[in-house]
Amino acid sequence: xxxxxxxxxxxxxxxxxxxxxxxxxxxxxxxxxxxxxxxxxxxxxxxxxxxxxxxxxxxxxxxxxxxxxxxxxxxxxxxxxxxxxxxxxxxxxxxxxxxxxxxxxxxxxxxxxxxxxxxxxxxxxxxxxxxxxxxxxxxxxxxxxxxxxxxxxxxxxxxxxxxxxxxxxxxxxxxxxxxxxxxxxxxxxxxxxxxxxxxxxxxxxxxxxxxxxxxxxxxxxxxxxxxxxxxxxxxxxxxxxxxxxxxxxxxxxxxxxxxxxxxxxxxxxxxxxxxxxxxxxxxxxxxxxxxxxxxxxxxxxxxxxxxxx
Numbered sequence: 001x002x003x004x005x006x007x008x009x010x011x012x013x014x015x016x017x018x019x020x021x022x023x024x025x026x027x028x029x030x031x032x033x034x035x036x037x038x039x040x041x042x043x044x045x046x047x048x049x050x051x052x053x054x055x056x057x058x059x060x061x062x063x064x065x066x067x068x069x070x071x072x073x074x075x076x077x078x079x080x081x082x083x084x085x086x087x088x089x090x091x092x093x094x095x096x097x098x099x100x101x102x103x104x105x106x107x108x109x110x111x112x113x114x115x116x117x118x119x120x121x122x123x124x125x126x127x128x129x130x131x132x133x134x135x136x137x138x139x140x141x142x143x144x145x146x147x148x149x150x151x152x153x154x155x156x157x158x159x160x161x162x163x164x165x166x167x168x169x170x171x172x173x174x175x176x177x178x179x180x181x182x183x184x185x186x187x188x189x190x191x192x193x194x195x196x197x198x199x200x201x202x203x204x205x206x207x208x209x210x211x212x213x214x215x216x217x218x219x220x221x222x223x224x225x226x227x228x229x230x231x232x233x234x235x236x237x238x239x240x241x242x243x244x245x246x247x248x249x250x251x252x253x254x255x256x257x258x259x260x261x262x263x264x265x266x267x268x269x270x271x272x273x274x275x276x277x278x279x280x281x282x283x284x285x286x287x288x289x290x291x292x293x294x295x296x297x298x299x300x301x302x303x304x305x306x307x308x309x
Contacts, residue, residue: 008259011059011198018055018191019048021179025170027259028276029056029144033204034211035255037167037248038123038143040108040280047172049146051188053104060204061197062101063138069111075118079128080135093130098122101138101201105145113156119143120162140204160239160283167248168273169280207258214254215264219309224249227270230302231282237298239283248277267308274303 015026029052032039041049050066057064067073080096097103098119105119122128123143127136145166147158163169175183199207224246232240241249253269260269278299288298 007199008261014059014195014198015052015055018188018195019052020182021176022048022052022172025052025172027256028168028170028273030259031252031255031273032167032276033140033142034207034258035167035248035251036140036142036208036211037251038165039145040163040166040169041144041146041172042149042169042280043146043172044148047174048188049172050104050106051192052172053102053144055192055195057102058192058195059198060102061200062140062204064102064104065097065100066104066106067097068106069108069115071111073111073115075115076130078115078118079122080130082131093133093135096128098128098137098141098143101140101142103141103143105143107147108145109147109156109158111156116156116158116162119145120165123165140201140208160281163280164242164244166280167252168276170276210263211251211255211258213263214257216250216254217265217309220253220265220267220270221250223267223270223306223309224253226306227274227303230305231278231299233302234285236285236288236293236301237282238285239281241278241281245277245281249273252277271303275299 012023012026012030016023019026029039033056041052043049053066054064056062067077076096078096078098080094080099082091082093084090085092108116108119122137126141127134129135174180228241228243228246228249231237249270252273253265256269256272257263257265275296279295282295282299284293284295284298293301
């Protein structure tokens with residue numbers, strides 16, 4: 001593998017200088033990026049979601065744009081629009097916010113379903129079509145969307161079919177006591193300003209290609225299918241993992257192996273990523289809820305029910 005373990009470690013350590021005590025979240029975000037996936041950060045305000053994205057853009061040398069998804073944001077604000085230029089006597093194209101490498105869609109659940117759909121189409125296709133003309137987005141291209149799970153007033157919940165397009169859903173959570181003290185002592189904005197570039201856009205594309213070439217045995221493909229089938233147990237789930245979820249599971253395990261310095265997948269990689277790729281794709285059954293189960297315990301039960309190869 002061409003990736004240097006020292007480079008990966010240095011990148012993680014640099015990001016940790018701005019994001020304290022969230023090593024597992026950083027690992028999952030990097031896995032999703034190298035697996036060519038998009039990320040949904042669902043959490044309360046003020047826990048460092050934007051700081052994390054800004055730090056990623058800095059250490060990876062990525063063009064970065066942020067859009068606040070308020071109710072008045074239009075699909076054309078996202079994908080672009082054409083307008084008549086009187087000086088040139090012709091129609092010209094004005095790029096939307098998604099023409100960048102790393103796009104932060106802040107509070108995606110506060111904008112209209114039509115605007116949500118415009119973004120999710122771009123995420124799926126990797127290009128935008130405006131007035132019949134298709135234009136490719138820069139590469140690499142990734143979306144990190146945020147939403148606040150508390151307070152449904154004025155929000156438009158993403159339907160399950162659109163949630164499925166995010167490779168992982170992560171939560172930052174409150175910092176530990178020690179991490180909170182460290183945050184108070186520091187200044188994350190100044191820390192990010194001083195960060196050095198660790199890898200380039202070309203490196204990311206190379207890493208993504210290497211992740212695709214990570215080896216996985218046939219028995220582990222069978223294991224992945226068995227894990228997804230375990231979430232289709234109607235006693236526990238009313239909606240289980242889709243085939244897209246199975247593909248996400250394989251891609252994330254390959255990325256986890258890559259970040260661990262291996263060019264082959266082992267069963268432990270599945271355990272590391274299973275909750276992140278499953279928590280937004282499954283819906284608990286009424287029976288499971290009545291028994292006091294939550295999504296995490298239900299997914300743990302499903303995972304443990306499948307024999308490790």
